[in-house]
Amino acid sequence: MSDSKTVRITLTDSGQDLNFDSGCPSLLACLEHNKLTVSYQCREGYCGACRVKLTKGSIIYNQEPLAFVREGEVLLCCCKPDGDVSITLD
Numbered sequence: 001m002s003d004s005k006t007v008r009i010t011l012t013d014s015g016q017d018l019n020f021d022s023g024c025p026s027l028l029a030c031l032e033h034n035k036l037t038v039s040y041q042c043r044e045g046y047c048g049a050c051r052v053k054l055t056k057g058s059i060i061y062n063q064e065p066l067a068f069v070r071e072g073e074v075l076l077c078c079c080k081p082d083g084d085v086s087i088t089l090d
């Protein structure tokens with residue numbers, strides 16, 4: 001038994017549920033770890049290539065990204081989930 005609460009990532013497009021490993025540096029790294037193909041370029045919050053829709057929950061940026069992010073969008077490369085989240089990759 002573990003005290004740590006499991007953080008779930010739900011992919012709304014496929015209905016797939018993943019666990020976020022607390023050792024993962026970012027949501028992008030976690031998705032890659034689960035063999036999902038995700039768009040990215042800089043991996044540092046500059047380009048916006050990893051932008052996806054956050055449909056439920058909230059995230060915390062590792063450092064404030066420079067790329068433009070609209071309301072309801074997140075940059076996978078530089079954030080971690082703050083509790084369970086749902087995202088749409090499309």
Ligand code: FES
Binds near residue numbers: 043078
């Ligand atoms: S890969 Fe460039 S902002 Fe995420």
